[in-house]
Amino acid sequence: MGKTLLEKVWAAHSVRPLSGGKTQLFVGRHFIHEVTSPQAFAMLAERGLDVRRPDLTFATMDHVIPTDCPKRPFPDSVAEKMAAELEGNARKKGIAFFCPGSGRQGIVHVIGPELGISQPGTTICCGDSHTCTHGGVGAIAFGIGTSQVRDVLATQTVAAQKPKVRLVEVAGNTRKGTCAKDVALHIIRTLGVNAGIGYAYEYGGSAVGRMEVEERLTLCNMSIEAGARMGYANPDEKTVKYFEGREFSPPAEVFSKAAEYWKSAASDSDAEYDDSVQINAQDIGPMVTWGTNPGQAICVDENVPLPDGLPESGRKAAQDALRYMGLEGGKPVAGTKIDVAFMGSCTNSRISDFRAAATVLGGRKVAKSVRAIAVPGSEKVASQAKAEGIDEIFKEAGFEWRQTSGCSLCIAMNPDKLSGRQLCASTSNRNFPGRQGSPSGRTLLMGPAMVAAAAVSGEVVDARDFV
């Protein structure tokens, strides 16, 4: 009987079983950022422990960084303190720190794969739930809390429960104008926001096989929104090609040997899964959320659901969500007026995302009533966009094109925030109440082309009509 990627990578990294039934798992790559690591370093100091493997630990700054003005010290003294703390800890412990201006800084889940650090067949942890993103290259990557960040710093291992594996097979061809974000939202809508508890999601099927690595990163990024702590796509020739020439990729003399290992980590064709579901790629169209969790999503040409038409278990939540969002059941979601458009976040801030949005924006202008912000996911993405003239397309259309990369309006722990009940068309990953910085702010999740189309129209529209 064959094995899944999860089983193979888990076995290779298993140090020993722990007394309670968890596994002590070796962590191949540990990323840290300014929000969830300072307390962990303090806990280490309290216990007189040191960082075990600074060579496998990588630091960047993304959550609190002001993307419109990267100059230090940051205007917000608390943000400055968090940044200084991270910087100081990295320096003291000999940890690589990708600071703004280094050419390598960016959102942690963008730079990991981009620099070639997050490789197939590795285990990856970070004190951030969207660590599942790195599964897009075929890694076992999962988010941890701060106490576990402390554990990984001290031992380069983590106490982890081996999850079950659900094969999410996306069969057939996606329709034109459908992106990886749409596939992710469709899966979450179909399976539910809590169906993934206890599971890793393996994304397979011909539609995933045809996806580029950046699209797989977007797909895996949303696993946590389905309740799955980790999600991955099997490494293949596309994955191998993706790693050619990246800074931390294996050097030329051992690259082919590494590639062999990567491909051997992929799930065997006769692997057995704890569960499997099939999604028909043809059923997926451009998605928009209408509620306050990512599973409350519909295709742009559908009507917002009437709570009474939903299964009983989701009815009350739907009523609450519609009240919060100010949307009406039974009415089309298209035509919903927006106030803000946001292009960015660890979900959709890679170069392919900006290219997709630029095809909509070219020659068009952002609606007068809309504030539009674009934040590249990394310094490398920003410079690539500049080289391709994409930054100019955004600026000419009327987007604020940010110089510095960071989480910006996805988490709003920085100057970018919604105000009041503003409604934001956003390429980010969470439409939770208050998520974008205003306790009553509202979020409509969608893909990059859809956000661009909403920005120029001032309302939710079908991006397929624009290209």
Next chain:
Amino acid sequence: MSMDANRTPKNRQGDADCVVTEKFIRTVEGRCIPVRGDDIDTDRIIPARFLTSITFEGLGKLAFFDERFDQSPNRREHPFNDLRFCGASIMVVGRNFGCGSSREHAPQALMRNGTRAIVGESFAAIFADNCCSIGIPTLCLQKEDVCWMMDAAEKNPGATAKISIQNREIEFCNRTLPFQEDESHRRAFLDGRWDAVYELLEGQKDADRVAAGLPYVSLGRKPG
């Protein structure tokens, strides 16, 4: 400090943080506070703007802040504002509690606010692990038992629940409810190993051996 003293935290209304100090967690006793709703995410438990700090101190009074206060800030109707539940240390919640962000600030805020155990239909995986790391058991009941417990707590806010981690059951209002708990969490509480770092340190030699055998750890350039 006696176990009971530790189990009757006072911080529901913004007193100083109270953290778990016991090593072994075999029983939890306290009054119950129902927090209704499914898929309550960690942004709701602790909004991101309160994460701008380099410590967890002071988070207790900020738990559920945007649900408890409007922007004036006037109090809204919320169990954490309800004086009947002041001092209650066992939360009763719905399905997929703690989903979303991995921020340990969420269980830290609840613990520092006086929570000592959370009983619910199901929990997000990272949240449950984070709770275990700081000594807060997360216990799963059948949906109908959760509903009954919420209703019973509303009717009898003064009633004490007794949780036995060993026997996997809760005694409350003349009923005994069996619960499911992640076995690794259960063992960790009973054995006093919920702070995992020491057990992990014991495996350091094995970890080094595993690292040496991995084909990739030695590949690639060294960070410079």
